Amino acid sequence: MRRVTYAMGVSLDGYIVGPDGDFDWTEPDEEVFRFWIDETREVGVHLLGRRLYETMLYWETADQDPSLDAASLEWISVWNPLPKVVFSSTLSAVQGNARLASGGLAEEIGRLRAAPGGGDIAIGGATLASEAAALDLIDEYRMVVHPVLVGSGIPFFPRHGRRVDLELLETRTFSSKVVHLRYRVTRRPVRPPGPPATGGGVRAEPG
Template structure:
């Protein structure tokens, strides 16, 4: 089954956007940008909310700029043809290889998992990630942690009132002091925790 992944740049105190709405501190150097290029190669379809979709529209025409370096052209060549599903109640049309979601997030992910295809189902944006997490659909959390404290803003991790056990699958440190953390959701442990242990009396409900 295709994995559902959530991957974004994040401040050390856990925010993808600061309290002033900016995220200039996530701008990658060459090494981190190469990481993002390699990361997008694993994606089969990208799910986006309206704000992230509009932010990423730049890449639909970026290749027309003759001053782009080779790495940026490589990223653009991977991003443009990548299938995208946009979740919005205000947009009536989208550009490039994208379509507006015809159903809710859960229905779309179930449909994508049932269809033949390769590559991960990547979620972009905290709002979509929170909805997917609440439904127990995220398989991996991937945080590219930047050495900055922004003091507030939009949190990377969904604020859900339930425990989610994770196992560390990969780490990497870049020369710019950026750290990559990839955690896999432990399904078996979560299921076992929901069941009473032998010999333990569950409290009355």
């Protein structure tokens, strides 16, 4: 079954965007940028909310910029053809290799899991990820942790108040001291209910 993954750059105190909407501290150096390109090659479809979709629209025409370096052009060659599903209640049309979601998040993910084809189902954006987490749809959390404290902002982890057990699968420290952490969600098996208690081993009288 295709995995649902949630990956973003994050501050050490757990935010993807700072209190003023600033996220320039997530700008990758060459090594981290190469990592993101390779990660995106493993994605089969990307799910985005409106805000992230509009942020990423830059790349749809960025290849017209003659000043772009080779790494940026390689990113464009990976990102632009990638199928995308955009969740929005305000957009009526989207550009590039994208479509508007035709159903709810659980319905869309269910269809994508069942459809032929490989690659991860990647979720981008904290709002969409929070909804997916509340529905227990995320299989892996992947963080690229930057050595900065921003104090407040948009948190990486959803605040839904539900316990989630994780298994560490991979770590990597880059030369810039940025750290990649990859965790798998471990779901505890649901145990069938036991026999009704009768209290201290005393046989219950028939009612």
